[in-house]
Amino acid sequence: MKPELHRFHGGLRLDGHKAESLAGGLRQASLPRQLVLPLKQHIGDYNKPLVDVGDRVLKGHLIAANSSLICAAVHAPTSGRVSAIEARPVPHPSGFTDTCIVIDVDGKDDAAEPQLRDPSTLAAEAMIQQICRAGIVGLGGAAFPTSPKVSRSRQQGIDTLVINGIECEPYITCDDILMRTDPAGVLRGVGYLQQILAPRVTLIGIEDNKPEALAAMREALLRAPLANTEIIAVPTVYPSGSEKQLIQILTGRQIPHGQLAFDIGFLCQNVGTCRAIAQALEQDQPMISRIVTLSGDNIADPGNWEVRLGTPIRDLVAQAGGYRHAERAHLVMGGPMMGISLAGDEVPIVKASNCILAMTRETIPARPGHHDECIRCGKCVEVCPAQLLPQQLYWHSRARAFDQAQEFHLFDCIECGCCSAVCPSKIPLVQYYRAAKSEVRAARKAQFKSDRARARFEFREKRLALKKQQDEERKRKKREALQRKRARPGQESTVEADPVQAALDRVKARKQARRDEPS
Amino acid sequence: MSDAQLSSPYLSPGKPVGALMLQVVIALLPGTLAYAWFFGPGVLINIVFAVVLALAFEAVILKLRQRPIRPHLSDLSAVVAAWLFALCLPMHSPWWLVAVGIGFTMIAGKHVYGGLGFNPFNPAMVGYVVLLISFPREMTTWFLPIEVSGQSLGLADSLAFTFGAADTTGWDALTAATPLDQIRTAVGQDIPISEARSAPLFGHVGGKGWEWIALCWLLGGIWLLVTRTIRWQIPLSLLLSVVAISALFYGIDSERFASPAFHLLSGAVMIGAFFIATDPVTASTTDTGRLLYGAMIGLLAYVIRTWGGYPDGIAFAVLLANMCVPLIDYYTRPRAYGES
Structure with missing residues (x-):
């Protein structure tokens, strides 16, 4: 079938x-x-x-x-x-x-001993x-x-x-x-x-x-x-x-x-x-x-x-006969639609390096801001495989209206580059979306951090307030206990309350006793 | 090699804006030539004068706005706007009329909003409507087709008229309202359409000459569709809505309401459907939105034509629809991939 x-x-x-x-x-x-x-x-x-x-x-x-x-x-x-x-x-x-x-x-090229097993x-x-x-x-x-x-x-x-x-x-x-x-x-x-x-x-x-x-x-x-x-x-x-x-x-x-x-x-x-x-x-x-x-x-x-892996791209280029125009070389890893520009040819081949493109500088796209204005022709809408409205996304991304950009599904963009490729105004649309995405991610991260910081701060405030409250409670209880003691008149407490008088009384009694003895 | 911050795609981009506009200019040629054939070279003078003025205005404004002049002039958007504007004017218009209209087109229609891409209203229609409201007499003085009047103004006469050096006595015999306007007036005076249509101004279906020019706009429109300069949604829904509403009223009373064919081939319906309503900057951008936008223009134009105070309604209909575009676009967002 x-x-x-x-x-x-x-x-x-x-x-x-x-x-x-x-x-x-x-x-x-x-x-x-x-x-x-x-x-x-x-x-x-x-x-x-x-x-x-x-x-x-x-x-x-x-x-x-x-x-x-x-x-x-x-x-x-x-x-x-x-x-x-x-x-x-x-x-x-x-x-x-x-x-x-x-x-x-x-x-x-000495190899480590492989451990062979039958995978089946x-x-x-x-x-x-x-x-x-x-x-x-x-x-x-x-x-x-x-x-x-x-x-x-x-x-x-x-x-x-x-x-x-x-x-x-x-x-x-x-x-x-x-x-x-x-x-x-x-x-x-x-x-x-x-x-x-x-x-x-x-x-x-x-x-x-x-x-x-x-x-x-x-x-x-x-x-x-x-x-x-x-x-x-x-x-x-x-x-x-x-x-x-x-x-x-x-x-x-x-x-x-x-x-x-x-x-x-x-x-x-x-x-x-x-x-x-x-x-x-x-x-x-x-x-x-x-x-x-x-x-x-x-x-x-x-x-x-x-x-x-790890082979410098320079070595590979040399094996492929070198550049045609070394002075105008521009290296891209990946394909022309989604690849990334490389800083130079000393960069190594890694696991993700499916393709190295040696292009001339003429193919470098326009920078954000160095292009014509969007005429809303909608050619980007026709080619978008994610069924988005790229020109609306561009409008909101450029205006830094990231909430609206997300409402227009900014994060569903797969960055395939179709919209940029057909744009008559040569707007590097995908660059705008990448920038918007990374700003939103950074903002989310910052939001997460500040939320966590706020939560911690509020918890600390609460903890300190609770401690203060407990301290005050304790002090209050102590004070109250003291006051209660004072307020309640007790026998033993009166004696203890006036030890001077008691001593005087004792001395008086002793003197009285001495006066009585010789007679 | 320090371009690492640049990102994909690294393909030479598609056709630039200027190439798209050039297709529009090419598509305008058959209709423009037919216009000159039926009504004399006056229209060509209008177009050339309007284009030159528009480029001059744009250059001056760009200079004042401290923007690069050459790249903006070479996108040809000013040429297309001026050309469409000139086609809306009566074929012999004094120079100051053209100048005022182009001034409004370029300044109030385009650059006050930030230039190409930012204007919410169709610039050519802004200029045209300003003139229509401000100078109704000049704007409704239409010359008869050569076939009807039997004489035409040559290039020299037309130039002399445009630049105010002509002796215009006796020219009244050469002018009349447009067929569309005459039908409206006739209906207003309770004259049956079949009787009004027997006037020499009328041809097979629409006005003499006008019907052929309209077919030439259709031809140009097909060219725009074939070259994928425009999409089919706006022209189709606009024409269909005109046919639908005019068929409805024609069916109700064919003596008070003109036939769908007459409406399609009269006034600015054809050029509006393919050249004016499809201006990308001011039109809706979603597929569904474009259908709604086109239908709205068709219906409004018919209503204004039939019951309104102006002979044709395309210009007003386009401007009214322009106002609704943000709303239309918002509510007709397509379902994104994976969205339920």
């Missing part, structure tokens, strides 16, 4: 620019002299470094461990010596530096443990740690497992090349996810602009069939690779506002993540490398490389 495909609202048909990077097949990137591994390459909390400067590490060694549940461990991608643990530039939208473990590569005999919990130990994150670009996502999905129960081989952004072809070169590996990973989650049905979505990948995957599925698993060619419309949109295309269902995919019984995993799961379970291989597309109009020899 062939499931009926559904459409999502809006979207764009973009020039794919896929052929450039597919020509050369999949190449192995050479080992650089130094690897720079950020402690945090995922969405979530920081890892704890387990090595010290001077330590020798082997390929596959755990060098930074999870500090919390939402975390993904980091392993040494090759053998060498830790030469520094320090702040280095990392891929970050604000060009931040962050703590990195720097390894001087010795070139021997493992219990689901043990498999999730292994995925966690391997430091696997979603390889589609968002880099959310995989083990907590799978674990939570298992608790909630999964009806439909969605495997994302869409790769809808222009230029990026790392999933395409993976499905062409190792479809069996991807499908074995899918099989392990089925073993963990026992979904009713598995849908593998691949965009129809990748006929070779579709054919390779279908052939691999024929050779090693999986139960209730369907490979579906999806029309090429950006952003069909977005989780929400892909689920809508394949099943016609929308994730209700404020919920996540597993709340309605869906789990979405990228094809690259599936292959990484297979490698982790079968070969005990942690996440130490990934396929990276290096493309863009400013790179001499675009292509796909299997790259060790």
Whole structure:
């Protein structure tokens, strides 16, 4: 049976620019002299470094461990010596530096001994443990740690497992090349996810602009069939690779506002993540490398490389023949629609680096404030896959009317960039929304802090008032007791009340007695 | 490389505003040429003069507002506004009439609110309505089609008239009210429409010449739809609402109310539906809102035409609908993804 495909609202048909990077097949990137591994390459909390400067590490060694549940461990991608643990530039939208473990590569590529187990005999919990130990994150670009996502999905129960081989952004072809070169590996990973989650049905979505990948995957599925698993060619419309949109295309269902995919019984995993799961379970291989597309109009020899994590982008660019126009180079990590600008090419490849785009500076978008005014043409409304009113959002975001912006569903924006791409006034709409979101988040945080501070202050005030009240109560009681004693006349108290008189009386009595004696 | 603070998307953006406006200008050409064909070159003088004045006004205002001049002039919005305004004027208008109208269009219609994108009212309609209220005689002196009067003012005569150097004695014979106005007057005097329509001014369906010009606006409108410069909601709902209400009254009494076809091809309905009501800045932006907005203009225009004091109602209807746009937009927000 062939499931009926559904459409999502809006979207764009973009020039794919896929052929450039597919020509050369999949190449192995050479080992650089130094690897720079950020402690945090995922969405979530920081890892704890387990090595010290001077330590020798082997390929596959755990060098930074999870500090919390939402975390993904980091392993040494090759053998060498830790030469520094320090702040280095990392891929970050604000060009931040962050703590990195720097390894001087010795070139021997000595590996730690893998602990091989047959994954088909493992219990689901043990498999999730292994995925966690391997430091696997979603390889589609968002880099959310995989083990907590799978674990939570298992608790909630999964009806439909969605495997994302869409790769809808222009230029990026790392999933395409993976499905062409190792479809069996991807499908074995899918099989392990089925073993963990026992979904009713598995849908593998691949965009129809990748006929070779579709054919390779279908052939691999024929050779090693999986139960209730369907490979579906999806029309090429950006952003069909977005989780929400892909689920809508394949099943016609929308994730209700404020919920996540597993709340309605869906789990979405990228094809690259599936292959990484297979490698982790079968070969005990942690996440130490990934396929990276290096493309863009400013790179001499675009292509796909299997790259060790931590490799400086500069080294990769050199292997791809360098820049065409070095002086006008502008680097982006991710695709042109949702990628982030990089501060420079010393930044390393991380788990989220699906693509490095070397562009010329001419493609840099306008800055907020340096554009024409909105003419309310509504082209953004037509293309918005979240069915929002981008021009109203822009109006309120720009006016800093964040309450109204939220009323127009600011936080439902998936930042796909369709609105910016069609805007005739060249307004960097998504930049306005990102700024508005971060202001609202900051305000919420500040509100939370001030609420907590107020609660603490009020509690303290209350406590002090209570103490004062108790003190006064105590004093009052004491005073009252004293007054009561005074007010009540008692025999013994009168004697004690006038000791002087008593003494005088005694002396008088004694004198009287002496006078009486001699006579 | 220090552009890290810049964020995606990094694609060369879509067609700029100027390209959209250029499509509108292209779509205006067939109707404008038909206009000149049926009524003589006076309309072209109006357009050229209005466009030049509008650009000059805009440049001066931008200078006063200390805004960059060239990028704002090159968005062609002033050209389109002036062109539409000029098409609303009687074909031979004195220069001062055009100047006053363009002044109001650019200043009171556009720049007092902050320029393109911020004006709540259609600028061309603001300028036109100011003239219609202030100078009713000049604004209702329409020349007959060449076919009816048998003579036309040449380019030289038209220029001379516009700039006040012409001897205008005997020109009264060349002017008359518009067909739409004549129907209204006839109905007011209890003359049946079938009788009023036998005057030489009337053609197959609408006014002589006018009906063909209206079809040319329709042609231009289709071009705008094909090039996706405008969406279909506003023109469709506007035209349908005009047809619906005029059919209703035509059905009730065809001697007192003109036919739907006459209404569609008379006055500013066609140009209004495709060129005026679709001004993005002042129109509703949601799909449902656009349907309501178009229908509102169609209904109001019919009411003003039929029972109001002015020969046509599109301009007033557009301005009244403009006022309702924020309300319409607020109550017609589409259901967002995942919203129940």
